Amino acid sequence: MNQIIDIGLLGLGTVGSGVVNIINSPKGRHPLVSSINIARIAVKDLNRPRSIKVDSSILTDDPFEIVNDSKIKLIVEAIGGIEPARSLILSAIKSGKSVVTANKAVIARYGKEISDAANAAGVYVLIEAAVGGGIPIIEPLKQSLGGNRINKVTGIINGTTNYILSQMTKEGANYNDVLKEAQSLGYAEANPSADVDGHDAADKIAILSGLAFGGPINRESIPTKGISNLQSIDINYAHQLGYEIKLLAIAQHLYENSTVNESIPLALRVEPTLVPNEHPLSVVNGVNNAILIEGEPIGEVMFYGPGAGAGPTASAVVADILNIAGISLTNETEKSLDPLLSACSWRNCYLANPRDMPQKSYIRLITRDTPGVIGSIGNIFGQSQVSIQSIVQFDLTNSEAEIIVITHKVIKGKISDSLAKIEELKEVIKIAAHFSCL
Amino acid sequence: MNQIIDIGLLGLGTVGSGVVNIINSPKGRHPLVSSINIARIAVKDLNRPRSIKVDSSILTDDPFEIVNDSKIKLIVEAIGGIEPARSLILSAIKSGKSVVTANKAVIARYGKEISDAANAAGVYVLIEAAVGGGIPIIEPLKQSLGGNRINKVTGIINGTTNYILSQMTKEGANYNDVLKEAQSLGYAEANPSADVDGHDAADKIAILSGLAFGGPINRESIPTKGISNLQSIDINYAHQLGYEIKLLAIAQHLYENSTVNESIPLALRVEPTLVPNEHPLSVVNGVNNAILIEGEPIGEVMFYGPGAGAGPTASAVVADILNIAGISLTNETEKSLDPLLSACSWRNCYLANPRDMPQKSYIRLITRDTPGVIGSIGNIFGQSQVSIQSIVQFDLTNSEAEIIVITHKVIKGKISDSLAKIEELKEVIKIAAHFSCL
Numbered sequence: 001m002n003q004i005i006d007i008g009l010l011g012l013g014t015v016g017s018g019v020v021n022i023i024n025s026p027k028g029r030h031p032l033v034s035s036i037n038i039a040r041i042a043v044k045d046l047n048r049p050r051s052i053k054v055d056s057s058i059l060t061d062d063p064f065e066i067v068n069d070s071k072i073k074l075i076v077e078a079i080g081g082i083e084p085a086r087s088l089i090l091s092a093i094k095s096g097k098s099v100v101t102a103n104k105a106v107i108a109r110y111g112k113e114i115s116d117a118a119n120a121a122g123v124y125v126l127i128e129a130a131v132g133g134g135i136p137i138i139e140p141l142k143q144s145l146g147g148n149r150i151n152k153v154t155g156i157i158n159g160t161t162n163y164i165l166s167q168m169t170k171e172g173a174n175y176n177d178v179l180k181e182a183q184s185l186g187y188a189e190a191n192p193s194a195d196v197d198g199h200d201a202a203d204k205i206a207i208l209s210g211l212a213f214g215g216p217i218n219r220e221s222i223p224t225k226g227i228s229n230l231q232s233i234d235i236n237y238a239h240q241l242g243y244e245i246k247l248l249a250i251a252q253h254l255y256e257n258s259t260v261n262e263s264i265p266l267a268l269r270v271e272p273t274l275v276p277n278e279h280p281l282s283v284v285n286g287v288n289n290a291i292l293i294e295g296e297p298i299g300e301v302m303f304y305g306p307g308a309g310a311g312p313t314a315s316a317v318v319a320d321i322l323n324i325a326g327i328s329l330t331n332e333t334e335k336s337l338d339p340l341l342s343a344c345s346w347r348n349c350y351l352a353n354p355r356d357m358p359q360k361s362y363i364r365l366i367t368r369d370t371p372g373v374i375g376s377i378g379n380i381f382g383q384s385q386v387s388i389q390s391i392v393q394f395d396l397t398n399s400e401a402e403i404i405v406i407t408h409k410v411i412k413g414k415i416s417d418s419l420a421k422i423e424e425l426k427e428v429i430k431i432a433a434h435f436s437c438l
Numbered sequence: 439m440n441q442i443i444d445i446g447l448l449g450l451g452t453v454g455s456g457v458v459n460i461i462n463s464p465k466g467r468h469p470l471v472s473s474i475n476i477a478r479i480a481v482k483d484l485n486r487p488r489s490i491k492v493d494s495s496i497l498t499d500d501p502f503e504i505v506n507d508s509k510i511k512l513i514v515e516a517i518g519g520i521e522p523a524r525s526l527i528l529s530a531i532k533s534g535k536s537v538v539t540a541n542k543a544v545i546a547r548y549g550k551e552i553s554d555a556a557n558a559a560g561v562y563v564l565i566e567a568a569v570g571g572g573i574p575i576i577e578p579l580k581q582s583l584g585g586n587r588i589n590k591v592t593g594i595i596n597g598t599t600n601y602i603l604s605q606m607t608k609e610g611a612n613y614n615d616v617l618k619e620a621q622s623l624g625y626a627e628a629n630p631s632a633d634v635d636g637h638d639a640a641d642k643i644a645i646l647s648g649l650a651f652g653g654p655i656n657r658e659s660i661p662t663k664g665i666s667n668l669q670s671i672d673i674n675y676a677h678q679l680g681y682e683i684k685l686l687a688i689a690q691h692l693y694e695n696s697t698v699n700e701s702i703p704l705a706l707r708v709e710p711t712l713v714p715n716e717h718p719l720s721v722v723n724g725v726n727n728a729i730l731i732e733g734e735p736i737g738e739v740m741f742y743g744p745g746a747g748a749g750p751t752a753s754a755v756v757a758d759i760l761n762i763a764g765i766s767l768t769n770e771t772e773k774s775l776d777p778l779l780s781a782c783s784w785r786n787c788y789l790a791n792p793r794d795m796p797q798k799s800y801i802r803l804i805t806r807d808t809p810g811v812i813g814s815i816g817n818i819f820g821q822s823q824v825s826i827q828s829i830v831q832f833d834l835t836n837s838e839a840e841i842i843v844i845t846h847k848v849i850k851g852k853i854s855d856s857l858a859k860i861e862e863l864k865e866v867i868k869i870a871a872h873f874s875c876l
Contacts, residue, residue, distance in 0.1 A: 018735065021735070028587040028696050028698060028699060031652075134735075134737065134739060136574075136739070139577070139578065139581060140577065140578055143581075143760070143764075144577050145574065145757065146467065146468035146470060146756070146757060147460045147468070147471060147752070147759075148753055259466040261465050261466060261469075280721065283718065297460065297750065297752060298743070298744065298749060299744045299747075299750055301573055301741070301742065301744070302742040302743060303741060303742075304718060305736070305737065305738060305739030311734070312735065315583065319582040319583065322581070322585065326581075326776040326779065330765075330776050337768060338765055338768050339470050340760060340764040
């Protein structure tokens with residue numbers, strides 16, 4: 001293990017600095033860490049004062065210089081954003097270097113292009129830090145669960161929204177107040193859209209889905225609903241009925257334990273979802289993340305931990321660096337890539353019609369407080385073969401009532417059809433909210 | 439991926455059958471599964487009727503015949519127990535074969551001998567199924583957390599005892615009744631000692647400790663306390679004070695974020711422990727397992743799932759088979775082993791003096807119901823510099839009282855010294871229970 005592996009780091013922000021901190025303090029860590037040498041670092045501004053000590057002679061403001069440096073064996077892309085990150089990754093691959101990246105936006109959109117290029121060039125692109133921060137989820141999905149037929153991946157994979165929802169639940173506070181608090185604590189960006197509108201979670205579930213089901217899906221087609229319109233009254237009612245509301249990202253094979261190797265229908269979505277109190281995801285609070293994987297024969301396994309932050313994300317980046325370093329020590333010229341690690345796609349996956357997805361629903365209706373309204377609603381659901389788990393009426397002022405319906409699991413199309421008819425009932429003032437339930 | 443890898447399976451019990459079920463139904467699983475061929479199977483009795491279909495021509499009742507078969511590239515040891523499992527593993531290694539095993543008893547006791555032999559022979563011994571059933575924990579610990587300084591591993595790693603404790607908590611039932619129920623459901627053996635006395639959990643924490651801290655410890659020296667003497671009254675009091683009682687297996691570096699690479703003191707133990715309600719381990723119920731890992735810089739990550747059963751355990755065994763198959767496809771002759779996967783030890787670890795371990799305690803005293811008893815107890819703890827979190831008195835009949843003391847975290851020696859003095863107080867009838875708290 002005396003061989004030294006020279007790596008090039010692109011970006012010295014939060015993640016990049018975290019990586020330097022680990023690599024440059026190897027004592028007490030796995031001995032392989034001391035085989036890694038950060039040979040060059042690309043930064044935006046050479047003159048910016050930095051909180052961490054780095055030898056200024058290894059800095060450059062031209063990342064392509066590092067990507068094309070023949071001494072460098074491995075590129076760590078920690079710039080973020082689509083460009084120039086994508087071009088840098090592709091250039092590194094073309095010059096025969098393996099790449100480690102935390103860039104979920106690029107991988108969710110250009111993952112196929114990048115993995116095709118990597119396979120052609122015989123290099124690895126590892127992405128442990130792209131989903132779930134420090135939680136080991138990419139490697140377990142690629143290496144440890146390969147014997148399973150994966151049925152479903154359910155994730156709380158955005159720390160910002162989970163923090164906001166946890167605070168709304170705990171303190172009964174409204175969305176805007178908690179968002180402001182999260183921004184002041186640094187848990188939410190000044191422009192919070194990528195998080196609160198669900199786009200970040202959609203990037204991540206696109207990546208997990210590709211690994212779990214063996215084929216990419218079109219990132220832009222994932223139905224995505226954020227939490228910015230979520231009202232605390234629904235959190236409150238859900239709580240009374242034994243549920244927490246979480247922003248879940250779900251990728252699901254439409255047929256359980258399927259033995260199909262060709263083309264399979266998936267249901268993907270990001271949306272606020274009611275999680276029953278006894279479900280392991282219901283206790284995932286604050287900025288933590290968790291990913292639950294269901295498969296045959298494993299059943300359910302869950303991975304839980306810090307979903308963001310310099311330290312955890314750097315831990316995941318270093319895991320990938322070590323992984324590639326470990327492999328590179330085993331042999332000088334590889335015959336071919338390890339098919340588990342290279343993560344090529346092996347099936348065609350397509351998004352199913354949303355109407356065909358099985359779904360349990362929470363529906364909040366505002367109605368006139370007249371006798372028989374529950375009967376009318378129940379009849380319409382019955383006619384559409386939507387089976388009801390519970391209907392609870394909460395009284396409001398002004399002779400209006402709120403009715404919360406929780407259905408059993410039926411295909412979503414039947415629920416939509418029922419709601420269209422219910423909306424036309426003269427007793428019904430409006431359908432105020434509609435969420436999925438686990 | 440058209441190359442076929444012939445493997446030999448030793449044992450066709452629960453785990454072995456589960457492995458056959460996965461390998462022989464590759465459709466819908468990772469394509470690498472179809473590269474695996476179960477070429478030979480060793481069974482105890484060739485004539486026993488079996489629930490799964492296997493070609494009788496590949497069966498033998500001599501496992502050494504398979505271990506010495508040059509056609510076989512990989513041995514899956516699924517016999518269990520110490521011998522002949524240990525000898526078979528060592529023979530397989532000597533004949534140049536990698537080994538996959540779920541055998542925690544052998545690995546906990548002979549792990550060093552086996553890994554030394556494997557490293558000398560240039561083969562891998564993978565043990566994902568030895569701890570946590572289907573939960574990916576060994577590979578993440580070896581590969582995904584290598585950049586961290588691990589501080590602590592805390593596991594609920596015995597499903598039988600977790601089921602019993604969950605039922606005792608939920609139903610207020612006593613130990614013996616729940617044990618009988620667990621036996622009738624197949625969750626506990628007719629002779630439950632290995633589980634309920636903590637030996638199985640001790641095997642597993644020995645293995646996790648070796649991987650987390652980079653060096654083996656003596657399995658037989660791990661302080662081990664089971665649940666058979668646990669009274670439901672303590673579960674009840676703990677619950678009232680905001681705790682659940684779980685059988686925890688803990689391996690802890692005595693110094694946090696240590697940069698020592700040579701010789702480090704560890705505190706290991708298996709014992710019933712109070713877990714606060716807000717702690718992620720407190721909601722791990724039934725036969726599920728969970729392992730919480732604390733490190734720098736990752737913080738806390740937890741792995742949760744089914745800790746036993748044919749399907750989950752087979753999932754873990756197949757993960758290891760695929761891992762070795764994937765590597766064997768990358769190159770014909772390896773220069774050396776991947777240092778992450780081969781899991782050699784790189785530090786000396788020793789068990790610290792139990793008196794030096796920091797510990798928070800739950801203590802139940804039975805006392806005479808006289809004024810001043812709480813003062814006397816408080817004074818003694820104060821003199822030994824044991825800081826108290828709470829003292830609560832519960833009244834009993836017959837002018838006796840029960841007093842529950844929860845301390846802050848102090849080294850264990852100070853608690854023992856205090857308790858020796860408290861036992862001598864004339865107001866104190868007995869120290870009825872003493873547990874650690876997280």
